Amino acid sequence: MNTSMKYxxxxxxAALVALAGCTSSPSGAGYxxxxxxxxxxxxxxxxxxxxxxxxQDEANRLCSAADVAGxxxxxxxxxxxxxxxxxxxKMPSDGKFLGxxxxxxxxxxxxxxxxxxxxxxxxxxxxxxxxxxxxKEEISxxxxxxxxxxxxxxxxxxxxxxxxxxxxxxxxWGKLWNSRAYNACSQMPRAGHKGILTEKQIQxxxxxxxxxxxxxxx
Numbered sequence: 001m002n003t004s005m006k007y008x009x010x011x012x013x014a015a016l017v018a019l020a021g022c023t024s025s026p027s028g029a030g031y032x033x034x035x036x037x038x039x040x041x042x043x044x045x046x047x048x049x050x051x052x053x054x055x056q057d058e059a060n061r062l063c064s065a066a067d068v069a070g071x072x073x074x075x076x077x078x079x080x081x082x083x084x085x086x087x088x089x090k091m092p093s094d095g096k097f098l099g100x101x102x103x104x105x106x107x108x109x110x111x112x113x114x115x116x117x118x119x120x121x122x123x124x125x126x127x128x129x130x131x132x133x134x135x136k137e138e139i140s141x142x143x144x145x146x147x148x149x150x151x152x153x154x155x156x157x158x159x160x161x162x163x164x165x166x167x168x169x170x171x172x173w174g175k176l177w178n179s180r181a182y183n184a185c186s187q188m189p190r191a192g193h194k195g196i197l198t199e200k201q202i203q204x205x206x207x208x209x210x211x212x213x214x215x216x217x218x
Contacts, residue, residue, distance in 0.1 A: 047118070059185075160210060
C-alpha cells in the first residue's frame with residue numbers, strides 16, 4: 001500500500017472504530033461524540049487553516065441541531081440568535097458606507113482566501129458570485145442566494161440620502177457584516193464579524209451593490 005493511500009484511510013478507520021464503540025447507545029449522544037472525535041482525528045492545522053474552525057459557536061450549534069432534526073428553529077430561539085448577532089455589527093469607523101464599486105466587483109468575483117495555501121494577511125475575496133448573480137453580464141453564478149442584479153433599484157434605494165435609502169444602506173452593511181443578525185441560520189458568510197473581509201473591503205462591496213454607476217444597478 002502506498003503512503004498516500006495509507007494516510008487517506010486513517011480517517012475512515014477512525015470513523016469505523018468510533019462508530020462501532022457507540023452502537024449500543026440508546027440515543028444519538030454516542031453518535032454525536034463519535035462524529036466529533038472523527039472530525040478531530042481527520043483534520044490538522046495546516047498553514048493559516050487551523051482546526052479551531054471546527055469549533056461551533058452557539059448560533060452554529062443550534063442551527064446545526066435544527067437542521068439535523070429536519071425542522072426549523074423555533075421562533076423564540078431564532079429571535080434570540082438574531083438579537084445577539086445584531087449586537088456584533090460594527091458600523092464603518094469613518095462614517096462612510098460606500099467605497100469604490102470597481103474594487104467591490106473585484107472582491108465579489110474573487111474566491112481566494114482562507115485556505116492553507118494562503119498567507120496570513122493576504123486579502124480575501126468575497127466569493128459572492130458563487131451564490132448570487134451580480135450583474136446581467138454574468139453567465140455563470142450560483143443560486144443559493146437571490147440575484148443581486150438591480151439591488152438598489154428593487155429596494156427603493158435609488159436616492160441613498162432619502163430615509164428609505166439610508167435604511168437600505170444600514171441594512172445592507174449589517175447583512176454583509178453579520179448575516180445572522182437578520183436571519184438566524186443564514187448560510188451567508190459573516191464577512192465582517194468573522195474577519196473574512198476588512199471594513200474597507202466591505203465598503204467597496206457596498207458600492208458595488210448600491211452605487212447607481214455600478215453594473216449591478218444598470
